[in-house]
Amino acid sequence: MSDPRRPAEISVEARLDGHASGNVLGQGVQINFGPAPRPMVLVEPVPPRGLASLDRLVSRQAETAALLECVDPAVSGGDATVTTLVAGPAGIGKSLLARHVAATAVERGWFPGGALFVDVHGYEPERRAEAADLFGAMLRVLGTPGDRVPENPGERATAFHLRLAEEDRPVLLVLDNVADVGQIAAALPRQRRHRALVTSRHMLGEMPDARFLTLDRLSAGSAAELIDMTLRRRDPRDARMAEGRAAAARMAELCDHLPLALRIAAEVLAGEPALAVSDLVSDLQDARVRLDGLEYGDLSVRTAFDLSYRHLTPELARMVRLVSYCPGPHFSIEAVAALADQPVAQARRSLATLSRANLIERSADGLNRWRMHELVRLYVRDVAARASAADEAATAVDRLLRHYLAAAVEADAQLVSLSRTPDVGGPAVAQVLAWFETERVNMLAALGLAQSIGNRDVVLRLASALTYFLQSRHHHDDLTTMTGFALRSGFARDASMSGQSTRSLENVGLSVRETGDLATAAAIHRAAAGHYRLTDDLRGEARALTNLGICLAEGGEPGEAAAVLDQAAGLHRRAGDRSGEAVARTTLGQTLMSLRRHDEGVTVLREAVDLFRSDGDDRGQAAAATTLGVALLEVGRHEEAVEPLRRSEAIHRRTGDRHGCAVALSNLGGALRKTRDLGEAAASLERALDLFRDVGDVRGEVGALVNLGLVSASRGNLDSAADMLQRAADLAHEGGMRADQARAFTNLGIVLTKSRRRADALTVLHAAAGIYRELGDDRRHARTVALLESVGGG
Numbered sequence: 080m081s082d083p084r085r086p087a088e089i090s091v092e093a094r095l096d097g098h099a100s101g102n103v104l105g106q107g108v109q110i111n112f113g114p115a116p117r118p119m120v121l122v123e124p125v126p127p128r129g130l131a132s133l134d135r136l137v138s139r140q141a142e143t144a145a146l147l148e149c150v151d152p153a154v155s156g157g158d159a160t161v162t163t164l165v166a167g168p169a170g171i172g173k174s175l176l177a178r179h180v181a182a183t184a185v186e187r188g189w190f191p192g193g194a195l196f197v198d199v200h201g202y203e204p205e206r207r208a209e210a211a212d213l214f215g216a217m218l219r220v221l222g223t224p225g226d227r228v229p230e231n232p233g234e235r236a237t238a239f240h241l242r243l244a245e246e247d248r249p250v251l252l253v254l255d256n257v258a259d260v261g262q263i264a265a266a267l268p269r270q271r272r273h274r275a276l277v278t279s280r281h282m283l284g285e286m287p288d289a290r291f292l293t294l295d296r297l298s299a300g301s302a303a304e305l306i307d308m309t310l311r312r313r314d315p316r317d318a319r320m321a322e323g324r325a326a327a328a329r330m331a332e333l334c335d336h337l338p339l340a341l342r343i344a345a346e347v348l349a350g351e352p353a354l355a356v357s358d359l360v361s362d363l364q365d366a367r368v369r370l371d372g373l374e375y376g377d378l379s380v381r382t383a384f385d386l387s388y389r390h391l392t393p394e395l396a397r398m399v400r401l402v403s404y405c406p407g408p409h410f411s412i413e414a415v416a417a418l419a420d421q422p423v424a425q426a427r428r429s430l431a432t433l434s435r436a437n438l439i440e441r442s443a444d445g446l447n448r449w450r451m452h453e454l455v456r457l458y459v460r461d462v463a464a465r466a467s468a469a470d471e472a473a474t475a476v477d478r479l480l481r482h483y484l485a486a487a488v489e490a491d492a493q494l495v496s497l498s499r500t501p502d503v504g505g506p507a508v509a510q511v512l513a514w515f516e517t518e519r520v521n522m523l524a525a526l527g528l529a530q531s532i533g534n535r536d537v538v539l540r541l542a543s544a545l546t547y548f549l550q551s552r553h554h555h556d557d558l559t560t561m562t563g564f565a566l567r568s569g570f571a572r573d574a575s576m577s578g579q580s581t582r583s584l585e586n587v588g589l590s591v592r593e594t595g596d597l598a599t600a601a602a603i604h605r606a607a608a609g610h611y612r613l614t615d616d617l618r619g620e621a622r623a624l625t626n627l628g629i630c631l632a633e634g635g636e637p638g639e640a641a642a643v644l645d646q647a648a649g650l651h652r653r654a655g656d657r658s659g660e661a662v663a664r665t666t667l668g669q670t671l672m673s674l675r676r677h678d679e680g681v682t683v684l685r686e687a688v689d690l691f692r693s694d695g696d697d698r699g700q701a702a703a704a705t706t707l708g709v710a711l712l713e714v715g716r717h718e719e720a721v722e723p724l725r726r727s728e729a730i731h732r733r734t735g736d737r738h739g740c741a742v743a744l745s746n747l748g749g750a751l752r753k754t755r756d757l758g759e760a761a762a763s764l765e766r767a768l769d770l771f772r773d774v775g776d777v778r779g780e781v782g783a784l785v786n787l788g789l790v791s792a793s794r795g796n797l798d799s800a801a802d803m804l805q806r807a808a809d810l811a812h813e814g815g816m817r818a819d820q821a822r823a824f825t826n827l828g829i830v831l832t833k834s835r836r837r838a839d840a841l842t843v844l845h846a847a848a849g850i851y852r853e854l855g856d857d858r859r860h861a862r863t864v865a866l867l868e869s870v871g872g873g
Contacts (some may be wrong), residue, residue, distance in 0.1 A: 119407075121409075122196070122213065122219075123196045123220075125181045125182055125195065125251070126185065136176065137301055137305040138300075143176065149274075151189065152273075161269075162274075162275040162277060162289040163289060165177060166291065166292070169339075170338065171337060178196065178253070181253050181276065189249060189251070190251040192248035195217055197213060197216070197252075199256055201257045202258055207258070209262055210265035211232045214235040215556055217266075218235070221246075226553045239266075243270060247272075252276070255278045257283065258281070260286050297336045305338065306348070310349050319356050323357055330360050333363040344359065346436045350390065350435065388462060390436075394429070395432055398419055399433055399439075399459055401475045402418070402449075403451060403459040404418070404476050405418065405451070407521030410448065410450070411447070412447065414521070417478050417479055417482030420478060438451070438455050439452075440452065483518075487518075487522060487545060490511050491547055493507075493511050519549075522541065523561060526560075526564040530565070530567050530568050538568040539580050542564070545557075545561060550590075562587060562594060566599075578614065585603075585622065588600045588603035588604045597631075601631055618650075618651075618654045621647050621648075621660075622659060624643050625647040625663045628647055647663040648660050657694040661690035662687075664683050664686050665703050668687060669710070672713065677710075687706075687707075688700055688704050688723065697733070698730075701731050702739065704723040705742055707723045708723040708747070708750065712746065718750075721747065724750055727739070728744050738779075741774065741783075742767075744763045745764060748764035748787075749786050757790055757794050761791075761794075764787045777813075777816070782807075782819070784806055784810065785803075788803035792830050804830060807823040817850050818850070818854060821851050821854075821856075824843040825863055828847065828870070832870050844863060844870065845867065
């Protein structure tokens with residue numbers, strides 16, 4: 080149910096391309112199934128080297144020094160190199176080198192503006208990210224609040240580059256696994272104080288003004304050093320490399336001197352202290368099966384993987400096969416325990432063993448999370464396919480999806496419950512939000528996996544559990560991605576859905592509405608209402624119709640919206656649901672006001688207030704009373720507006736809802752200004768202003784300042800009024816609230832005209848007219864132009 084008292088119950092950046100449509104319940108209603116979801120993107124802040132969980136570099140001192148020289152922000156002006164490319168084949172160690180250089184630079188304090196690492200998966204078509212996919216996540220990691228990240232991709236790119244332009248402190252971007260320049264060109268910094276470090280398997284000669292570093296395979300000596308270091312890390316007394324130098328050199332040749340292959344072969348030796356280097360060489364020479372269908376010509380890497388896998392116990396071999404099916408960029412011990420149907424402690428031991436075998440690695444952020452190198456993932460899935468392990472994988476994936484679903488449902492319930500308490504900003508909420516943020520990309524990947532295998536129940540219920548979080552944290556792209564997965568699951572065309580699935584369908588509709596696709600959201604709620612009607616579920620049908628009416632009203636179809644909402648209110652009454660009826664009548668009253676059926680609208684809103692009161696719902700009564708007061712103000716019935724606004728403020732104050740109290744006080748101040756109770760109006764607006772500041776509502780603060788300025792003007796304090804209105808305009812400008820800025824400028828122009836400051840008045844009125852023209856608000860633009868002409872500046 081869409082309830083004005085609280086956010087909708089359901090609350091890696093992704094982009095969508097392509098569209099499809101489908102028929103709903105055979106009724107001829109077309110749903111836009113949305114664009115095909117693009118892969119999620121994980122943007123990580125680079126930790127200082129001392130805190131980063133990174134493998135040790137071997138024999139890359141010269142390369143490290145060269146790259147540090149390139150990214151050093153102390154080199155500025157025309158001598159600065161903004162972009163540096165590290166190129167080399169798969170398994171050569173590009174990513175590890177880039178992470179080391181970035182972590183070292185951060186530890187030296189070179190990039191106080193922020194350092195970001197993102198794998199763009201350029202060589203994996205299903206996971207490849209483009210520059211447009213990165214901007215939102217990068218803005219967030221750089222500290223931009225979620226509600227300040229634009230929804231439009233083009234605006235998001237502009238906001239990102241504006242952030243870099245305004246950031247005087249150097250910023251470092253590490254873009255890993257880039258396939259071509261076009262993939263990331265739009266994301267590269269444009270100011271010479273910032274730096275970009277790019278890794279690729281290709282030289283990317285089209286990259287302008289970049290410096291290039293090509294990584295070579297390790298020398299025979301460095302290869303031996305890497306293997307020896309790995310062995311002695313496990314056992315300082317292990318001297319097999321010194322005792323078998325010829326065999327060690329041959330092993331390095333078979334691994335093609337690639338660091339990744341050498342590490343894996345070394346871990347096999349470390350895990351078997353009795354295995355001679357010469358015996359390992361014999362095994363390597365026999366293991367000659369290539370990775371079918373993969374375009375990595377690295378035979379030695381495949382050979383090393385084969386050898387490493389063959390030395391696993393059956394239990395560990397099963398575990399690594401299952402881990403390869405984790406859909407996200409990283410995974411927790413709890414997720415793996417569910418996947419393998421094991422206790423957490425046993426899963427932890429297995430992961431530690433696989434890590435020592437270099438088949439998985441800890442996440443670079445140092446958290447208790449793991450990831451699998453993509454080459455390893457491809458290899459293990461190929462092994463699983465050849466081993467005919469499809470049944471094993473299907474059962475395990477189902478357990479994993481159920482784990483994510485149960486965890487998300489529990490976290491969503493906690494978040495919704497805590498959002499209703501005074502602890503809304505406390506540590507308990509922060510803990511739940513942090514869990515959601517960490518698991519967000521994995522949950523979205525799990526949605527995609529569930530949709531791809533036709534698990535409709537998980538798709539709908541997981542989408543339902545994610546939506547409240549995604550909405551409240553302004554993850555607009557993720558909402559769109561989630562909706563695309565859900566709409567593709569086939570649920571909307573199936574008339575045999577359970578009540579639980581239909582409720583989840585409603586929640587997906589609320590999610591679609593948040594993305595601004597009101598036509599699709601309306602079609603979903605219409606379909607949900609049809610499902611409920613088939614099962615004689617009055618409450619469900621009434622709720623779905625209420626949400627349908629809201630979508631129609633917001634979508635510019637107030638006539639149909641009013642009819643649907645009236646039907647919904649009637650069904651709520653038949654079902655004995657006074658709260659639901661009150662919500663429907665609140666929206667119906669607002670819709671009637673927009674149709675200029677003012678008397679009917681006011682009557683319906685009064686009925687809504689009475690319904691909430693008789694149901695004992697203080698929060699609903701206060702919200703409806705505010706809506707009634709605003710409606711009365713809009714039609715000039717100022718004295719009548721005072722009573723419901725006073726009632727709303729009193730209830731909000733009693734229940735501790737500071738934001739609701741601020742909204743009621745701000746509107747009450749406006750009503751009292753109109754009734755000429757200027758002293759009380761000023762007092763109400765000053766209290767509203769303080770509350771808006773306390774809760775961080777900048778738009779509310781701007782509105783209160785404008786009204787305070789108008790009250791001061793009415794009392795003859797024109798200088799004070801001009802000061803408040805200028806402050807309101809400045810605050811709106813800082814917050815990017817163009818319409819609010821124009822309103823402040825318009826009123827400031829009027830006050831300045833009364834103060835006989837004609838030139839200043841013309842300046843701000845011209846600015847207001849320009850903003851309204853940019854926004855396409857023809858009515859307010861015309862009124863402002865008329866005001867300009869009256870002042871003499873038309």
